[in-house]
Amino acid sequence: HVRTITADNGAEFCAHTQVADKLKTDIYFANPYSSWERGLNENFNGLLRQYIRKGTDLRTVTDKQVADVERALNARPRKCLGFKQPSVVFNELRRTA
Structure with missing residues (x-):
């Protein structure tokens, strides 16, 4: 039930095409030093x-x-x-x- 994924530019996303294929979704990348482009991620980090x-x-x-x-x-x-x-x-x- 994943519609899209917005990732940062870390090495942990080097296999993003395989993930996108498996999940049948689009993956977007945030611009460097633009945490506001990953709002859900930043909110979750605050909860964590x-x-x-x-x-x-x-x-x-x-x-x-x-x-x-x-x-x-x-x-x-x-x-x-x-x-x-x-x-x-x-x-x-x-x-x-």
Whole structure:
């Protein structure tokens, strides 16, 4: 259920054509130093920082901590989803696909 992806210019997106083909979607790249072009990403980073502080050595973050943060963020109602939880919307979309 991905419509588009907006990525930054990092090396982690070097296989973007394969990802686009698999997901049947378009991938766009933000201009360097233009974080406002990736608004959803920046918003999510802010939410993530409530659980993992900026500058944290990610090698010290356990898989359990990541799973706990994932569960917490997916259970958090979002205005853009009509104040539904992302996990609920995702499951609704899976049932209709």
